[in-house]
Each structure stands twice: as C-alpha cells, then as structure tokens.
Amino acid sequence: MCGIVGYIGKNPAQSILIEGLKRLEYRGYDSAGIAIYNQEDINIMKTKGRLANLEEKLDGNHLEGTIGIGHTRWATHGAPSDHNSHPHASHNDKIVIVHNGIIENYMELRDELIEKGYAFKSETDTETVSHLVFDYYKESNDLFEAVMKAIKRLEGSYALGVLCKDNPEELIAARKDSPLIIGKGDGENFIASDIPAILEHTRDIYLLENGEAAVIKRDSIEIFDMEEKTVEKEIFHVDWDIASAEKGGYDHFMLKEIFEQPQVVKDTLLPRLTDKGVQLDDINLNKEDLDKINKIYMVACGTASYACLVGKYLLERVARVPVVAEVASEFRYREPILDENTLVIVVSQSGETADTLAALRMAKDAGARVMAVVNVVGSSIARDADDIFYTLAGPEIAVASTKAYSCQLGAMYLIAAHIAILKGKMSMEEYKELKDELMSIPDKIEKILDQQDAIKTLAEEYIAAKNVFYIGRGLDFAVCMEGSLKLKEIAYVHSEPYAAGELKHGPIALIEDDTLVFGIVTQEELNEKTISNLKEVKARGASIITIALEGNEKAKKISDHVIYVPRTHWMLTSILANIPQQLFAYYVSVGLGHDVDKPRNLAKSVTVE
Ligand code: G6P
Numbered sequence: 358m359c360g361i362v363g364y365i366g367k368n369p370a371q372s373i374l375i376e377g378l379k380r381l382e383y384r385g386y387d388s389a390g391i392a393i394y395n396q397e398d399i400n401i402m403k404t405k406g407r408l409a410n411l412e413e414k415l416d417g418n419h420l421e422g423t424i425g426i427g428h429t430r431w432a433t434h435g436a437p438s439d440h441n442s443h444p445h446a447s448h449n450d451k452i453v454i455v456h457n458g459i460i461e462n463y464m465e466l467r468d469e470l471i472e473k474g475y476a477f478k479s480e481t482d483t484e485t486v487s488h489l490v491f492d493y494y495k496e497s498n499d500l501f502e503a504v505m506k507a508i509k510r511l512e513g514s515y516a517l518g519v520l521c522k523d524n525p526e527e528l529i530a531a532r533k534d535s536p537l538i539i540g541k542g543d544g545e546n547f548i549a550s551d552i553p554a555i556l557e558h559t560r561d562i563y564l565l566e567n568g569e570a571a572v573i574k575r576d577s578i579e580i581f582d583m584e585e586k587t588v589e590k591e592i593f594h595v596d597w598d599i600a601s602a603e604k605g606g607y608d609h610f611m612l613k614e615i616f617e618q619p620q621v622v623k624d625t626l627l628p629r630l631t632d633k634g635v636q637l638d639d640i641n642l643n644k645e646d647l648d649k650i651n652k653i654y655m656v657a658c659g660t661a662s663y664a665c666l667v668g669k670y671l672l673e674r675v676a677r678v679p680v681v682a683e684v685a686s687e688f689r690y691r692e693p694i695l696d697e698n699t700l701v702i703v704v705s706q707s708g709e710t711a712d713t714l715a716a717l718r719m720a721k722d723a724g725a726r727v728m729a730v731v732n733v734v735g736s737s738i739a740r741d742a743d744d745i746f747y748t749l750a751g752p753e754i755a756v757a758s759t760k761a762y763s764c765q766l767g768a769m770y771l772i773a774a775h776i777a778i779l780k781g782k783m784s785m786e787e788y789k790e791l792k793d794e795l796m797s798i799p800d801k802i803e804k805i806l807d808q809q810d811a812i813k814t815l816a817e818e819y820i821a822a823k824n825v826f827y828i829g830r831g832l833d834f835a836v837c838m839e840g841s842l843k844l845k846e847i848a849y850v851h852s853e854p855y856a857a858g859e860l861k862h863g864p865i866a867l868i869e870d871d872t873l874v875f876g877i878v879t880q881e882e883l884n885e886k887t888i889s890n891l892k893e894v895k896a897r898g899a900s901i902i903t904i905a906l907e908g909n910e911k912a913k914k915i916s917d918h919v920i921y922v923p924r925t926h927w928m929l930t931s932i933l934a935n936i937p938q939q940l941f942a943y944y945v946s947v948g949l950g951h952d953v954d955k956p957r958n959l960a961k962s963v964t965v966e
Contacts, residue, residue, distance in 0.1 A: 359443070359457035360384050360429040361537065362554045363518040365528045365575055366545025371420050374427035377547075377554035378408055383603050384551070385752025386429035387437035387735065391415075392444040392453045393425035394525045399453045403428075403442040424525060426518040426548075428455035431752055432734035434463070435480030444520075445484045447491035448475055451522045452503075454490065456483040457550050458514035458535035459749060461628035466510065486511070490519060500524045501572050504531060505585060508570065513628065514620075518548050531570035534620065539563040539571055539578055541592065546573045552595055552602040560595045609953045611755035611847070615939050616806060618763050619799040622932070624749040625764040626771065626799075630792050634785075635775040639745040640728065642700075644779050650700045650726070654693065655682040656716045657704040658963065660758040660842060664704050664730070664765035666835040667931050671773035675928070676782050685712035686966070695723035702728045702772070706753060706761040707962040708736020715966075717741055730768045732761050746772060755954045756961045757846045759939050762839065763802070766932045770795060773928070794926040798933070801923040805936040808920065812937055815902060815918055816944030822873040825852040826894070827938075828860060829877035830887050836877045836904075836931050840938030847956045848945040857890040870898035875938070878905040878912045879922070879930035891915050902941075904934045 360381030364370045374391045389411045390403025400420050404410045408429070428443035435441040443455045460466070463482035466489060471477070475488040486507060494503035500521040508515065514534035521527075530537055530548045540547035540555040540562055547555040548571075552562065565571065568583045580588045597606060607613040629636050653672060655665035662684050669682035681693075685703070689712060695701070701720035705713045708731040717738055720727050729742035732750050739745050748764035774791055777783035783791075819825075825844055827837035837854035844852045855864055857876075868874070876891045878884050888911055891901055895915060905912035906924045913919045922933040946953045 359431050359550070360386060360554065361426070361455050361457055361516055361518050361548065361550040363426040363455070363528050363530070363548035364545065365424045365573055366542065367423055367575070368545065369421070370423050370425035371415065373558070374425050375408065375412060375415075376557065377549060378427050378429050380553040380556070380599070381429055381551055382408065383754065384429070384431070385754065386431050388430045388432070388439070388442035389428065390442045390444055391420065391425055391427040392520060393420040393422035394520060394522065395420065395422040396525070399446070399450060399520055399522050401444050401446060401453065403439060403444065405437050405439050405442060424520065424528060426453065426455045426520055426528070433459055433747065433749055434482045436735035441479045441481050443483060445479065445481065445487045447487045449491070452487050452491045452494060453520045454483065454487045455518045456486060457516040458533075459624050459628065460485060460511055460515065461513035462511070486515070486517065494521065498523065500527065501529055501570070504529045505570060508533070509583070514624065516550055526574055528573045529570065530565065530573060532565045533567050537565045539565060539573060541578060544575055546575065546578055548573065551605070552597070553599050556595065556599060556602055562593045562595055563590050564593055608947070609755065609943075611757060611759060611943055611953050614753055614755055614760045615936070615943065617751070618760050618936070619803045619806070621750045621760050622763050622767050622802060623799040625767045626795050629771055630795060634778050634788060635771045637746060637771065637775055639747065640775070641744055642726070642728070642776075642779070646726070647776065647779050649698050650678065651698045652700075653678055653680040654688065654699065654701045654720070655680060655704065656685045656688045656701060656713065658685050658710050658712055660762045660839060661704040661706060661713070661765060663835055663839040663842070664762060664769055665702070666838060667766055667832060668702065668704075668769040668773065670832050670835060671769060671928055672776060675773050676777040676780050678776070678780070685710070685716040689716045689719055695720055695725045697724040697726070699725040700728060701725045702730065703738060703742070704730040704765055704768075705738050706732045706750070706758055706765070708733040708738040709962050709964050711964050711966050714738055714741070728772075730765055730772070732764065756956055756959050757843060763932055763935070766935075767798075770928060791926055791928065794929055798925070798929060801925060801933055802936055805922055805933060808937070809940060812920065812940040813944045816941050817948055819873050819900070820945055820948045822850060824867065825850055825873045825875065826864070826868070827852060827854045827875045827877065828857040828887065828890060830857050830883040831880045832931050833877035833880055833883070833887065833934065836934045836938070837875070839935055840875060840877070840942070843938055843942035844945065846942075846959060847951060847953055848942050848949060849951065849957070850945060857887045860890055860893065865893065865897065868894050868897040868899050872899045874899045874901050876901055876903040876912070876916065877934050878903050878909060879934050880927060884909065884911070888912060888915055904937050906930070
C-alpha cells in the first residue's frame with residue numbers, strides 16, 4: 358500500500374519526510390516523492406523507483422522549508438512512472454496532495470473536471486482530487502472547506518495529506534477506509550499512514566477514524582467529523598518498538614495480511630460491480646471475441662493455481678466454455694493445443710513468476726489471447742498480457758499468500774460472471790443476486806475473522822498432528838488444495854488435499870486413529886456425499902474438523918469440531934471457507950515456533966525455473 362508522511366514544524370522537512378518514508382519501505386512501493394513549501398512555492402520532487410533514486414535527485418536540489426508531504430506509491434491506476442508518482446498538484450500548483458486508497462468514481466469526476474477545463478498530467482485517480490480541491494478552493498479561498506467539499510464527492514477509500522500555497526501554515530488530513538494517523542510533537546506535528554514513519558519523533562498519536570479530517574498547524578491539531586463538528590480524541594501513547602509497529606501491532610505480517618482481507622477484497626470487488634454488469638476497465642474481450650473462443654486454459658503456480666481451479670469450476674458451470682486449469686511448469690512443456698480461438702488466463706500475485714511468464718509468452722506466440730490476473734501493476738506479466746484484471750490486494754510481504762489469494766478468488770468470480778453475461782448464459786436477475794452477495798463478502802470475512810480465538814484453540818489442540826487430510830468436492834476441493842498448501846508451507850506439516858470421492862481409491866488406507874481430516878462442506882448439492890466420506894474416515898478413527906455453512910447440523914454431528922462460515926451464493930463460498938484454513942495454518946506454525954513470514958526453503962517470488 359502507499360505510504361504517507363507529512364510534517365509541519367520548525368525543522369527542515371526534507372530529511373524528516375525522507376527518513377519517514379524509509380520507515381514505510383516495508384509496505385512495498387514502486388515510486389516516491391515529496392513536496393515542500395519554501396515561503397513562495399510548493400516544490401515537488403518525485404520519481405519512479407526506490408527512495409535512493411529520489412535522494413539522488415534531491416542531491417544538489419535540496420528542498421528548503423519546514424512544511425511538507427511525502428509519499429511512496431504502490432501503483433493501482435496507471436503504471437509506475439515519474440508522472441504518476443505523488444505528490445500531485447492542481448494545474449497551477451496551488452494545491453498539492455498525497456493520497457493512499459482508491460477513488461472509485463474518479464472517471465466520472467475526471468470527465469467533469471476535464472469539461473471544466475482542467476488538464477490532467479497523469480493516469481492516476483489521485484490527480485482528480487487535487488483538481489477537485491482546487492475547484493472548490495477558488496470559490497472560498499478556505500482550504501479546509503474545500504477539502505471537506507471535495508471528500509464528500511469521493512467514493513472509495515482515501516487517506517489524504519493536502520498542502521496549499523496560499524495557506525502555508527496548515528496541513529489538512531482526511532481519511533476513509535485507508536489508515537492515517539497524526540503525531541503530536543512539541544511545536545511540530547506529523548501525519549503518516551503508519552506509526553513507524555514518525556516513531557522517531559513522537560509516541561503520542563491520534564488515530565483518525567473513518568470520515569474524520571484534521572487541520573494541523575505547528576502548535577495545534579483540530580479534528581472534525583464529516584459535519585465539521587469538532588471531535589475530541591484521546592492520545593494513543595505508543596510503546597511498541599519499530600519492528601512491531603511495522604506489523605501494525607500484529608505478531609506477523611501474515612496475520613496482519615489475513616486481517617486486511619475485508620478491506621482489500623472490498624477494494625477489488627466493489628468498484629467493478631455496476632447495476633449493468635461487471636465493469637472491467639482493462640479487459641476488452643467482447644461478445645464477438647468470445648464467440649470465437651472454444652477453449653480456455655487457466656495457468657499459474659502455487660496458490661495462484663488454486664485460484665485457477667476455482668475459476669475453472671465456475672467458468673465451465675456458468676459460462677459453459679471448456680476450461681483446463683493447469684500449473685504453468687507443466688503447461689509450458691507439454692505442447693498444449695493453442696491457437697487464435699484459445700483464451701489463456703494467467704494468474705500471478707507478483708506478475709514475475711518465471712513459469713507463468715513463460716506460459717504466457719508461449720500462448721501469445723501461438724496466437725492465443727492472454728488475460729492476466731495480476732497484483733503488481735506494471736509487472737512483466739501485466740505488460741505482456743492482452744487483457745488485465747488487477748487485484749487490489751496491495752503489497753503482500755509474508756511469503757505465504759493470503760490476501761492476494763482472496764483477491765484472486767474475487768477476480769475469478771467477476772471474470773466468470775462477466776464472461777457468462779457476455780455469452781448470454783447469465784441473466785441480469787442472476788447477476789443482481791450474485792452482485793448483492795458479492796457486496797456482502799467483506800463483512801462475512803470479518804465475521805469469520807471474529808472466530809480467531811476459537812481457531813487458535815483448535816490449532817493448539819491438533820498441533821502434534823503429523824498427517825492431515827483436506828477433503829471436499831467441487832469448489833470445496835479447490836479450497837482443500839489451498840488449505841493443505843498453507844499447512845505445508847508455513848507449519849511444515851505433511852498434508853494431502855483429496856477430492857472426497859477419490860479417498861476410497863487409495864488414501865483411505867492411510868487413515869488411522871487420530872489422523873486429522875478437514876472436511877470442507879459448502880456446496881449444498883454435494884454435502885451429503887462429502888458427509889458420507891467423512892463418516893468413512895470417522896469409522897477408521899480420524900478426528901474431523903469441518904468447515905461448513907451456518908446451520909449445517911449434519912456436518913456438526915459427524916465432526917469433532919465445526920467451524921461455521923456465513924451462508925452465501927454457491928459461487929462464492931471458497932473465499933469464506935478458506936479463511937479458517939489460513940488462521941489454522943498460521944497458529945500451528947506459531948505454536949511450532951516456525952518463522953511464519955519467511956518459511957524455510959521458500960521465496961515470495963520465484964523468478965527462475
Ligand atoms: C511462490 C510463492 C507462492 C505463490 C507462487 C506463485 O511459490 O511462495 O505464495 O503462490 O510463488 O506466485 P505468483 O506471484 O505468480 O502468484
């Protein structure tokens with residue numbers, strides 16, 4: 358996610374901003390910039406790449422001044438580039454802003470502002486806000502009022518730091534659904550998207566809540582709600598060290614990322630759900646193109662390949678196209694049948710995985726159309742694909758993928774619905790029903806996360822398990838694949854995912870007293886069958902944990918423990934059923950004393966074969 362730092366005080370702002378941004382480097386970024394007021398103008402210096410590049414640019418071009426804002430960008434709208442980097446200024450450089458979050462209605466606002474004569478220099482959603490604030494500012498010359506008017510027009514998420522050339526004695530901050538804190542100093546104050554950025558200067562923090570904005574001066578901090586009424590806030594005194602501050606108070610990045618899922622899934626899904634259908638800006642496939650496609654391959658590695666498996670089950674069932682889901686390391690060497698009537702969908706968090714990239718290039722060379730589902734904007738896979746779906750999970754730091762995977766599942770749901778609608782296989786009524794359910798998914802994930810303590814207790818109970826099976830049918834089988842991989846990756850526990858119906862063709866021979874079996878039971882029409890398979894393993898002494906939809910009494914009866922997830926549309930259960938598996942693997946790994954974020958022998962991005 359992007360990082361924000363702001364300063365107003367008596368000391369030179371440049372080094373405070375740069376040092377603050379360095380403390381946010383762990384969040385991941387692809388470009389950086391700062392803006393500082395020098396008693397005349399607000400000067401901006403920004404660049405693509407690392408902070409070291411920015412420091413190089415500033416060498417010999419020191420920005421004077423004691424009030425400024427800084428930013429590290431993780432690209433979402435527009436590739437990483439100098440002109441897309443923050444801060445962004447209004448056309449006359451009067452208003453300068455930094456932003457973290459996603460403005461969902463930026464296209465409408467952009468069109469409106471272009472009509473009014475504003476010229477845009479970047480492809481970002483953020484630049485819209487700088488022009489919008491200026492547009493209101495020119496009416497009243499009141500910066501705070503202008504920011505308040507502007508944010509009332511914004512849909513989506515934002516953390517904002519705003520400077521104005523005419524009002525150099527104040528810095529405005531505002532937030533909704535993206536983190537922003539204010540640090541209280543002595544004759545100096547700070548803003549930041551995260552505590553580590555300012556911990557060196559102060560430990561007294563105000564945590565801005567959604568819908569709050571602040572006017573920050575050298576000697577005062579005033580916080581307001583959306584009605585512009587003053588909000589009295591307690592100071593939060595931070596006694597964390599830098600390392601735990603980076604993890605937002607969580608013990609590991611993995612746990613932090615698990616808990617970020619409601620927000621990032623919301624960011625990935627909601628802006629794309631319109632009343633008329635799924636809006637996929639970077640996907641240009643139309644009905645004619647689809648009529649020519651007679652086969653889809655879904656190709657990826659690791660966790661992303663399990664998202665493909667979900668995609669396959671959904672696409673075949675709702676769009677009625679034949680789909681083959683396959684790991685990239687196999688696909689690339691077995692001479693699959695590819696031509697201009699083939700669509701190849703590759704899925705990758707990093708966008709740099711060697712086998713996935715090779716598969717993409719091979720498919721393109723054979724004339725196939727390639728769609729990529731990618732998290733990193735501007736990555737190799739994103740650059741080479743014909744159509745792109747960006748997951749908006751933000752940077753993922755733990756090696757084991759959690760939030761990126763949930764966003765990949767979100768992508769599978771939207772792509773399946775989009776293709777089904779284009780092919781006339783999904784009616785608008787069916788889409789609307791799906792859309793309502795998709796919109797409630799973030800809250801449902803939140804409800805599952807509330808069961809954290811119960812899942813931790815289960816993990817402690819089964820910490821000594823040496824062999825664990827995950828069984829399910831249909832979409833639940835895909836969930837099993839990911840649950841089993843998580844347990845292997847971070848807890849180093851041997852586990853096998855099995856299609857429940859295959860158990861009796863071999864693996865059931867391995868079941869003995871106390872073998873742990875997870876049963877995933879969320880597909881109503883297959884439940885009875887999976888429950889029969891669970892009875893078979895129970896009869897051979899297994900201990901059973903089921904993950905089932907609320908109210909499934911049969912599943913509860915056959916299990917030693919049941920973890921309930923909220924009911925939802927049949928297409929969407931995988932994203933919910935997977936969350937308890939993440940928490941279970943996490944707590945087993947912690948209990949066994951492993952390095953959760955950096956498991957042995959594994960790399961986050963595998964750029965070699
Ligand atoms: C590595 C990571 C996995 C990831 C896989 C594919 O093995 O450890 O978490 O699922 O690569 O990575 P990608 O970036 O292509 O999604």
